[in-house]
Amino acid sequence: MSDSVDTANAGAGGVLEAVIGLEIHVQLATATKMFCGCELSFGEPPNTRTCPVCLGLPGSLPVANARAVHLGLMIGLALGSELAPRSIFHRKNYFYPDLPKGYQISQYDEPLCLGGHLGAVRIHRVHLEEDAAKLIHVGSSGRIHGSDASIVDFNRGGTPLAEIVTEPDLRSPEQASEWLKLLRSTLRRLGVSDVNMEEGSLRCDANISLRPAGTSGLGVKTELKNMNSFRFIERGIRAEIARQAEILRGGGQVVQETLHFDPASAAITSLRSKEEAHDYRYFPEPDLLPVTIDPGMIDAARADMSELPAERAERLRAEVGLNAESAQLLAFRGELGDYFEAALAAEREPAPEPQTLANWIAGELVARLAEGEDPAGSRVEPGAIAALVGLVGAKRVSVGAGRQVLDRLVSDGGEPEAIVEAEGLAAIGGGEDLAAIVAAALQANAEAAERVRGGNAKAIGPIVGHVMRETKGRADGTEVSRLIHEQLGV
Amino acid sequence: MRCTVIGRDEVLHVARLARLALSEAEIEPMARELSAVLDHIARIGELDLTDVPPTSHVVEVSGALRLDEPCVSLPREVVLAQAPAVSGEGFLVPSPQA
Numbered sequence: 001m002s003d004s005v006d007t008a009n010a011g012a013g014g015v016l017e018a019v020i021g022l023e024i025h026v027q028l029a030t031a032t033k034m035f036c037g038c039e040l041s042f043g044e045p046p047n048t049r050t051c052p053v054c055l056g057l058p059g060s061l062p063v064a065n066a067r068a069v070h071l072g073l074m075i076g077l078a079l080g081s082e083l084a085p086r087s088i089f090h091r092k093n094y095f096y097p098d099l100p101k102g103y104q105i106s107q108y109d110e111p112l113c114l115g116g117h118l119g120a121v122r123i124h125r126v127h128l129e130e131d132a133a134k135l136i137h138v139g140s141s142g143r144i145h146g147s148d149a150s151i152v153d154f155n156r157g158g159t160p161l162a163e164i165v166t167e168p169d170l171r172s173p174e175q176a177s178e179w180l181k182l183l184r185s186t187l188r189r190l191g192v193s194d195v196n197m198e199e200g201s202l203r204c205d206a207n208i209s210l211r212p213a214g215t216s217g218l219g220v221k222t223e224l225k226n227m228n229s230f231r232f233i234e235r236g237i238r239a240e241i242a243r244q245a246e247i248l249r250g251g252g253q254v255v256q257e258t259l260h261f262d263p264a265s266a267a268i269t270s271l272r273s274k275e276e277a278h279d280y281r282y283f284p285e286p287d288l289l290p291v292t293i294d295p296g297m298i299d300a301a302r303a304d305m306s307e308l309p310a311e312r313a314e315r316l317r318a319e320v321g322l323n324a325e326s327a328q329l330l331a332f333r334g335e336l337g338d339y340f341e342a343a344l345a346a347e348r349e350p351a352p353e354p355q356t357l358a359n360w361i362a363g364e365l366v367a368r369l370a371e372g373e374d375p376a377g378s379r380v381e382p383g384a385i386a387a388l389v390g391l392v393g394a395k396r397v398s399v400g401a402g403r404q405v406l407d408r409l410v411s412d413g414g415e416p417e418a419i420v421e422a423e424g425l426a427a428i429g430g431g432e433d434l435a436a437i438v439a440a441a442l443q444a445n446a447e448a449a450e451r452v453r454g455g456n457a458k459a460i461g462p463i464v465g466h467v468m469r470e471t472k473g474r475a476d477g478t479e480v481s482r483l484i485h486e487q488l489g490v
Numbered sequence: 491m492r493c494t495v496i497g498r499d500e501v502l503h504v505a506r507l508a509r510l511a512l513s514e515a516e517i518e519p520m521a522r523e524l525s526a527v528l529d530h531i532a533r534i535g536e537l538d539l540t541d542v543p544p545t546s547h548v549v550e551v552s553g554a555l556r557l558d559e560p561c562v563s564l565p566r567e568v569v570l571a572q573a574p575a576v577s578g579e580g581f582l583v584p585s586p587q588a
Contacts, residue, residue: 037561067558
């Protein structure tokens with residue numbers, strides 16, 4: 001699971017390990033902005049959703065949106081966070097044309113939610129803030145003669161965001177993108193956001209550092225900004241890990257800075273100059289009162305949250321198509337249900353059939369773990385078992401070989417496809433190859449073949465066994481049985 | 491009474507963050523005045539404030555939230571009429587990347 005990078009001069013064995021934390025901005029599904037009554041904009045003409053508050057005009061006063069606080073509490077409850085009885089807004093000061101006030105209203109040392117976890121990743125905090133406006137760069141070749149200019153559209157300015165910050169618990173680009181998929185499906189299920197990455201309602205920054213594998217300190221980190229697809233997140237993090245490894249390999253030092261990954265050129269460039277980065281001079285926003293959370297608000301958030309186990313069982317049966325027994329098991333052992341749904345949400349190709357996936361998780365995987373162990377804490381990523389079941393379903397891996405792959409996933413983690421390739425476990429197709437092996441097996445077990453022909457179904461055992469030995473378990477049992485009967489003419 | 495010393499570099503750094511242009515003659519007095527302000531604040535630190543929560547707001551009211559109900563936004567022509575420079579549908583600004 002951990003991405004090890006070979007470096008000659010990296011100390012402690014020369015192998016580096018990546019340490020990754022994510023900051024995720026989620027646009028909350030409110031009707032209006034964070035601090036004013038302007039409606040959220042979905043492609044309206046520029047600057048038609050503004051008022052004195054979100055334009056930062058003198059004398060205007062912001063008031064926090066109760067529904068944004070409510071949705072923030074739902075996120076906190078879903079992540080198992082501690083909900084702060086009192087939290088306050090701060091001004092984060094910097095100048096940029098997308099910020100009319102010269103500061104962004106955010107939360108600093110007293111956020112709405114603290115701590116928690118999702119799967120194996122710990123949550124540091126969840127706080128509320130407002131989004132910036134949109135800048136359209138015109139450039140010197142644009143309509144404005146001889147000047148390099150931008151046009152500001154304040155429709156997006158003031159849109160409510162929840163920022164979710166993880167602890168640095170991720171170890172590889174793949175793991176980061178898998179976990180983000182789990183977060184996205186969780187937020188979608190909560191209904192707190194439309195979590196549409198293409199439209200920017202879910203944006204992700206990654207904090208990345210390297211350290212000698214097996215050590216527990218943290219190296220100098222860089223922040224990779226605003227990646228808006230799972231593919232870019234994986235590629236961006238991978239490129240930054242490679243860049244840092246190269247620096248460390250050359251005996252250099254990583255500089256703490258904010259970076260931009262350009263997916264087109266795979267180039268990583270510095271975003272802000274060093275001396276200005278992170279010098280935001282936070283102070284409590286005097287225009288806003290502290291947010292106090294009473295038990296009634298927490299009850300209301302909980303009441304709006306995801307389904308109870310009975311409802312979940314019914315949904316897994318009626319909508320996902322599981323049999324009643326599996327649906328019940330996954331709903332009442334919530335961690336298995338979460339794992340199952342995370343595996344489905346991984347959207348792997350070929351897609352696993354849901355009932356088969358449930359069987360593999362509740363049967364094969366659980367049998368390989370300790371009693372009562374949460375599979376999310378195992379080395380088997382939800383996406384990995386989804387991929388494995390997909391391969392088995394597509395008959396690219398036999399059931400027997402699939403079990404061997406799962407053994408490897410449980411002990412070492414990794415990706416099924418890579419294990420299949422490395423171990424030579426790909427299924428032998430039903431074509432000429434397998435037919436020839438079956439023919440040889442019939443010759444070698446002529447007596448058994450005769451008894452099968454005579455109607456003794458059990459006699460097929462040694463013949464199938466012979467084929468499986470020859471193919472090291474990679475042949476599909478049903479197909480072998482079919483070929484035996486076909487060749488014997490019964 | 492402790493004495494804070496704000497140096498020239500720090501004054502210039504903060505001025506730059508605040509986009510303030512200080513003349514050469516203003517730098518030294520600014521450093522002196524900022525130091526005096528911080529000294530004044532530092533006196534609060536001499537008190538035993540173990541059980542006193544920080545005052546983040548002078549009005550001891552909290553929990554004033556707004557219902558998530560839309561209000562009418564301003565007409566764009568009114569909004570853009572306030573701007574020193576306009577282009578088409580938006581506010582025209584120097585490119586921050588220039």
